[in-house]
Amino acid sequence: MPDNMLMDEMGIARAISRIAHEIVERNKGTDELVLIGIRTCGVHLANRLAVKIKEIEKTDVPVGILDITLYRDDRLTRKGHPEVRKTEIPFELSEKIVVLVDDVLYTGRTIRAAMDELMDFGRPAMIKVAVLIDRGHRELPIKADYVGKNVPTTKTAKVKVMLTEEGFDDKVILKEEQQ
Amino acid sequence: MELNRKDLLEIKELSGEEILSILNTAESFKEVTGRDIKKVPTLRGKTVVNLFFEPSTRTRTSFELAAKRLSADVINFSVATSSVTKGETLLDTARNIEAMRSDYIVIRHPASGAPHILAKNLKSSVINAGDGAHEHPTQALLDMFTIKEKKGRIAGLKIAIIGDIAHSRVARSNIYGLTRLGAEVRLVGPPALIPPEVEGPGISVFYNMEDALMDVDVIMVLRLQLERQGKNYFPSLREYAGLYSLTPERVKSAKEDVMIMHPGPINRGIEIAPDVADGMSSVILEQVTNGIAVRMAVLYLLSGAGERVT
Numbered sequence: 001m002p003d004n005m006l007m008d009e010m011g012i013a014r015a016i017s018r019i020a021h022e023i024v025e026r027n028k029g030t031d032e033l034v035l036i037g038i039r040t041c042g043v044h045l046a047n048r049l050a051v052k053i054k055e056i057e058k059t060d061v062p063v064g065i066l067d068i069t070l071y072r073d074d075r076l077t078r079k080g081h082p083e084v085r086k087t088e089i090p091f092e093l094s095e096k097i098v099v100l101v102d103d104v105l106y107t108g109r110t111i112r113a114a115m116d117e118l119m120d121f122g123r124p125a126m127i128k129v130a131v132l133i134d135r136g137h138r139e140l141p142i143k144a145d146y147v148g149k150n151v152p153t154t155k156t157a158k159v160k161v162m163l164t165e166e167g168f169d170d171k172v173i174l175k176e177e178q179q
Numbered sequence: 180m181e182l183n184r185k186d187l188l189e190i191k192e193l194s195g196e197e198i199l200s201i202l203n204t205a206e207s208f209k210e211v212t213g214r215d216i217k218k219v220p221t222l223r224g225k226t227v228v229n230l231f232f233e234p235s236t237r238t239r240t241s242f243e244l245a246a247k248r249l250s251a252d253v254i255n256f257s258v259a260t261s262s263v264t265k266g267e268t269l270l271d272t273a274r275n276i277e278a279m280r281s282d283y284i285v286i287r288h289p290a291s292g293a294p295h296i297l298a299k300n301l302k303s304s305v306i307n308a309g310d311g312a313h314e315h316p317t318q319a320l321l322d323m324f325t326i327k328e329k330k331g332r333i334a335g336l337k338i339a340i341i342g343d344i345a346h347s348r349v350a351r352s353n354i355y356g357l358t359r360l361g362a363e364v365r366l367v368g369p370p371a372l373i374p375p376e377v378e379g380p381g382i383s384v385f386y387n388m389e390d391a392l393m394d395v396d397v398i399m400v401l402r403l404q405l406e407r408q409g410k411n412y413f414p415s416l417r418e419y420a421g422l423y424s425l426t427p428e429r430v431k432s433a434k435e436d437v438m439i440m441h442p443g444p445i446n447r448g449i450e451i452a453p454d455v456a457d458g459m460s461s462v463i464l465e466q467v468t469n470g471i472a473v474r475m476a477v478l479y480l481l482s483g484a485g486e487r488v489t
Contacts, residue, residue: 067207070219070249070479081182081480084207120216 006133006151006159007172015148016045019130020052022146027097030057032125034096036064038114039085041103044165045132049101064089066100071113093122099146103161105131108142133172135159182480186298186305189314190355198356202324205469205476212248212472221479222251225282229255230273231308232288237443237467238308238318242285245474251283273297283478286310304481312346318442319352321473323360325466326397329438334361339391339433341423342401342450343372343412349442350401358382367391368423371412388423392432399440400425403450416449425451430460438462 007015027033030053037046043065050063065088072082100114111129118124130146135153151174153159158175162168182197190198211219227246229239239255246253256276267275273284283304286294291311298305309315327333338357344350344366357364358381366373367385378384385391392398403419413419430437439451439461447453456463 070211070221084204084476084479086207086210088210116220120218121214 004174004176005171006174007149009170012132012148012163012170012172015132016048017052019146019148020049020056023049023099023128023130024053024056030059030061032095032097033099034062034064034091034093035099035101036066036089036114036118038100038102038110039065039067040166041132041161041163042066042101044163045103045130046099046101049099049130062091064091066114066117068110068113068117071117073109073113087117089121093118093124095123095125097126097128098124099128099130101130103132104159105129105134105142105144105147106137106159108138108140111142112140132161133159184481186294186307187316187477187481188294188298188305188307190316190319190352190359191314193316193356193359195359195361198320198323198360201320201473201476201480202327204480205320205324205473206328208475208479209469209472211475212468218248218250220250222246222249225249225251226280227251227253227283227285227478228276228281228303229253229308230276230284230286231256232258232269232286232293233309235287235308237470238287238315241467241470242306242308242317242474245471245478246283248471249475249478251478254281269293270296270300273301277301277303283481306477306481309348311348312351313348314352314355315348315442316352317470317474317477318349319356320477321466321470322349322353322399322440322442323356324473325440325462325469326438328469329462330396333357336362336396337365337394338362338397338399339365339367339385339395340399340401341367341388341391341425343404344368344377344401345372345374345412346404347401350399353399354382365391365395369413369419388425388429389432392429395433395437397438397440398425398430398433399442400451402442402444403446405446405449420449424449425455427452427454427458430455430458436460440466443467 035046035050037043046063050061053061067085067087069082069084115127128145131144132148134144134147134150137155156177160173162171164170182200229242231239243253281303285306285308287308288310291313293310294305294307307316330336340350354364364382365385367388370386373384437460439455441463445456
């Protein structure tokens, strides 16, 4: 595995499998469980988790899609406008155990925005966070409940999660920016 | 594709990509308007001023709801209650409003070009909500959105626009937008109400309803501006209705899955028969619903223009 590769195809598959088992174990099954993927990579990971959970428990867990663009805290200070895409949550969230799924946990601001948006859809019994990579440098009091891999990084580094759904081979790469 | 503009003044100056970018963004906002809590925090702290020098219910309410669903604050100025009646000029009124730290000014004015004057002189984003007989860009955008939503595309569709083309800002904006997106536009109405300068690529003119409606995918009926009656554009309302009213009989010339549109307000029994306005093919009320999503998209896409970070 090259130096800058944090995870390869097998690594991602094992992480998904372990997280799926952990979710099922901690919730004692899949009752009231829903997965919400944050666009774009979080959605793919949520779908993979749902497939894995079905293998384990033989039950279908609903998967929703969250686009947090309209809830960002930097939308008016950034140059230009991030593209707004649809949020698709075609089921009730009230009293559900929601697992928010994203690829990389960094400052925590995406999760903050995602939680605000979820609250506008209903009142979940609980919100948990699952991520493939936790790279540290939190700016808000937010932590992940399920983590594929903890990776210490510098603030200038970039973590890229590449998935087959987006036309790549599955892998996670760490890029140090030359300053 | 970015909409890198401070203002939305006319469809004429927009590229096809810019129009499509607004329509695609509006699709996402339509999902927001279907939620239980129809509100997102995107424009929190921003102020939208509706400055209306002409009567309007639909457009003003639609802009107001769009702004409120984005969490902006909204103020409505209507001329009857403002200092304009004391002789203040348009630009002075607008400068005073901007001095109250507005971020957007939505203006409707009887004079063509009034929004352009504000846009040149103000830091606020200016949105044209209808200027004289010139343009009404957000109406055309919501019309195009509704067509694209129902038909899946705009390119290649045959679209008839019926009525007073000469005085209609809705028609003008739609003609620019629809032809830019590759539709075939047919204009039909009394000769005195079709301006000669409209002819161009993708546009054809008819004076006979049956010919114009043959095999069309979309029929857009314009409001007959009754206030212009008696100015010799057409002999009488009765004659106009006889020749150009959209009746169930005439709709039969069009394709079976034709959709029928009207920007409102409707003169029932004059430009459109009640049975047609209320019929299965009519999307008149959906146009109104879609107007909110389209105006949310416009407010969102103009919001960061010129790096006005406040």
